[in-house]
Amino acid sequence: MTSLNSQVTNLFLDFSRHKLFDHYWPRLRACAEPLTEEQVWWRPNPASNSIANLILHLNGNVGQWLVASFNRQEDARNRPAEFAAESGLPPAQLLAILGATMNKAAQVLDRLTEADLVAPYEIQGYHVTGLEAVYQVVEHFGLHYGQIAYISKSLTGNDLGFYRELSKTGRAD
Numbered sequence: 001m002t003s004l005n006s007q008v009t010n011l012f013l014d015f016s017r018h019k020l021f022d023h024y025w026p027r028l029r030a031c032a033e034p035l036t037e038e039q040v041w042w043r044p045n046p047a048s049n050s051i052a053n054l055i056l057h058l059n060g061n062v063g064q065w066l067v068a069s070f071n072r073q074e075d076a077r078n079r080p081a082e083f084a085a086e087s088g089l090p091p092a093q094l095l096a097i098l099g100a101t102m103n104k105a106a107q108v109l110d111r112l113t114e115a116d117l118v119a120p121y122e123i124q125g126y127h128v129t130g131l132e133a134v135y136q137v138v139e140h141f142g143l144h145y146g147q148i149a150y151i152s153k154s155l156t157g158n159d160l161g162f163y164r165e166l167s168k169t170g171r172a173d
Helices: 004-032 037-041 051-070 079-084 091-111 114-118 130-156
Strands: 120-123 126-129
Touching: 004 051, 004 091, 004 114, 004 130, 037 051, 037 091, 051 079, 051 091, 051 120, 051 130, 114 130, 120 130, 126 130
Parallel strands: none
Antiparallel strands: 120 126
């Protein structure tokens, strides 16, 4: 018989994987894949980020908060470079880079335990638990995926159709 803590751990990790890998990541890819290199690097003003910057930033965040921290690897992230980049990579290459990191993150999430989630970590100078680290990544990925979806819709004028099932009643059938 599993303990209540084990059940909560499994629910949390299952939901985290579901949001990252069944919703945010495939939808982010669907937004970026059809765009041109010029479109992914477009930014409305110097204070804003391009889709490419956001993809590089998500790659750095997922790599730092999930992959490096839970694998007890050295943190080699260069966060300012994620936002300073202005060109150089086409959409397919940007998505391949993030895809490789997402594969590593999936491996981490598949092996985490209750002990990993309550263990202390220092990430970006913050003292957090493993649970906080996972939650930060899911929340952060969702935030920036939403920005990417908005930019993509603004550039293309296309409905992304992510909630077609809600079109008739406002509820999933």
